Amino acid sequence: MRVLIADDEKDMVKILDAYFKKEGFETILAYDGECALELLSSNKVDLAILDWMMPQINGIEVCKYIKENSDTKVLMLTAKVQNEDEIEALSCGADEYIKKPFDPRILIIRAKKLLDFSEGVRFKDLEINLKSKKVYKNDEHLNLTKIEFELLVCLMRNKGIILSREKLLDLVWGIDYEGDYRTVDTHVRRLRSKVGDEIIKTYRGLGYSLEED
16 A cells, blocks of 8 residues: 655654555655645555645645545644644545654554555455455465556445446556556456456446445
8 A cells, every 4th residue: 555655854754654664555755745746646645644834835735636636545744733723634634633743653553544454354255465465365365466456455445336447547547547448447357357256346337346245
């Protein structure tokens, strides 16, 4: 899973980068709001950790952009201490709010809760290990490609929701991807051949969904 860490305090970014990598996350780093937006436009991000008072573009504006264009979770960091500031951050769409200074271990725990991050997620006869990025079917390892793994995780996190091909392109390939919608169909077909035809349901004209029986 990929985390964007955006803060103009370079020491803070360095510390959080080390903590998240230790927990098995992939990280991308930014030191101002403008750079954060550029990275978001070219990378699929599961969680954005944003400092409120970044130069160029502040964290609140970046948060608004994220919520208008994706389902990425947002955790806001700030040295502000007034309740009104917390209300403003949550009102703009932030999923979590942490005041500085804080213990990085607490931030990691809250981040994992936001992402429902655990080493093993089970669905029917599949076991998805989010940390090692491996998938097992009846205890047999499935050799999924990176895109196939991310596609399966995306469907899992949106279980019961029909995702259009356009939405899947944005969530899995990134909003700047310029390929054909048929790319989604091709990868779903390949994924089905590995996990089983019954795992992913097709809704003609609408999209795909992963559903319980």
